[in-house]
Amino acid sequence: MIDLDIPGYDRLELEHFVTDFSGTLSEDGTLLAGVKEKLNDLSEKLHIHVLTSDTFGKARDELKGVHCTLHVLEGFDHTEQKENYVIKLGARTVVALGNGNNDIRMLKAARVGVAVCLREGCSGEAIKASQILVRSPLDAIDLLIFPKRLIATLRK
Helix, strand or coil: CEEEEEEECCCEEEEEEEEEEEECCCEEEEEEEEHHHHHHHCCCCCEEEEEEEECCCHHHHCCCCCEEEEEECCCCHHHHHHHHHHHHHHHHEEEEEECCCHHHHHHHCEEEEEEECCCEEEEEEHHHHHEECCCCCHHHEEEHHHHHHHHHHHCC
């Protein structure tokens, strides 16, 4: 758990890290270097949930050895499925990471939404739905491993 009082912002009591996979933790279905180790470090503080449409069919193999719950989305309206997943966990205890239009509702629902912009790009609406924009998933994870960075970013 991360328990943090941010001056002029609010108190955060985070228990879950919910993240997209494609274009967020990976490029072209391959997990970015260093992400596996960082996620395992973060798993000592938060429960990690990876939600994915698994566009490239590689998420399960790429996440082997990562202490996380993998949820492969099925059917249609993945935007709604991601939002409902966050709500079911208890949205006020969730920090979410994503980059695409199908992440917007998840980012809005979470207590803290973090948009990431990799080579695939980041939807402008995903950025608007977030409180923080980072340049890599490693930066996003480090915000949680070193929570004083959240204070520096979110305080008023």
